[in-house]
Amino acid sequence: MNHWLGVVCRDHVQRGVRLGIAQLDHGKRSGLARLAPGDWLVYYSPRTSLRDGEPLQAFTALGEVPDGEIWQADEGDFHPWRRRIDYLPDVIETPVRSLRLDLTAQPGWGAQLRRGLVPLTDGDFTRIRTAMLADRAAA
Numbered sequence: 001m002n003h004w005l006g007v008v009c010r011d012h013v014q015r016g017v018r019l020g021i022a023q024l025d026h027g028k029r030s031g032l033a034r035l036a037p038g039d040w041l042v043y044y045s046p047r048t049s050l051r052d053g054e055p056l057q058a059f060t061a062l063g064e065v066p067d068g069e070i071w072q073a074d075e076g077d078f079h080p081w082r083r084r085i086d087y088l089p090d091v092i093e094t095p096v097r098s099l100r101l102d103l104t105a106q107p108g109w110g111a112q113l114r115r116g117l118v119p120l121t122d123g124d125f126t127r128i129r130t131a132m133l134a135d136r137a138a139a
Contacts, residue, residue, distance in 0.1 A: 001038045003125035005103070006031070007113045009053055010045040010093075013060045017087045022063075025116035027080025032070050034117060039065045041085055042120065042128050044096065044113065059094045062132050063087035091132040099127050 006024050008016070016023055022041055024031035035041065043061040047053035063085040070083045096104060101124045103109060112118055120128070 001040070002036065003040045003042070003120040003122065004035060005113075005118050005120050006041055006043050007116050007118075008043055008045060009047050009050045010056055010058075010060050011049040011053070013043045013045055016043075016085070017061050017063075020084055020087065021082045022065075022085045023080050023082050027078065027082075029070060029072075029081035031117040032081055032083050035065045035083065037065055037067050040125060040129075041065065042125065042132075046110075046113070057096050059096065059128050059132060061087055062091050062129060088133070090135070092134055094128065094131040099131055101127060 006022065008024065012023070022032060022035070041061075041063055042059055045056050045058055045060040048056050066084055066086050070081055072079050073082050102121045103118075103124050
């Protein structure tokens with residue numbers, strides 16, 4: 001099992017959560033193909049929307065890859081690659097700066113996010129997941 005960080009604006013993450021799908025790197029297949037059944041995907045949203053969105057810099061969704069199927073959707077003249085994700089409901093949107101992470105420990109950490117999908121350490125995944133599920137632990 002691996003843990004991954006996908007970089008996608010919040011509007012697109014919310015649509016993906018509603019549809020139960022993941023789409024990375026503007027619909028390219030390569031990032032999705034790196035995910036395996038049982039892997040976890042955390043979405044990091046630098047902005048609220050793609051072009052004119054406000055800065056956000058928060059973790060916005062969390063889910064597990066249930067199977068190995070990748071398919072190409074048909075949205076008119078756009079044909080993005082997708083795969084199913086079992087998202088955890090009611091997660092807490094968590095600002096990246098609220099956590100001490102290996103990911104952000106080095107200066108210029110944001111440059112690596114331009115790849116669209118980066119591996120997370122087990123420790124970072126645990127810290128992010130714990131923060132995003134904090135209300136459940138308190139209940």
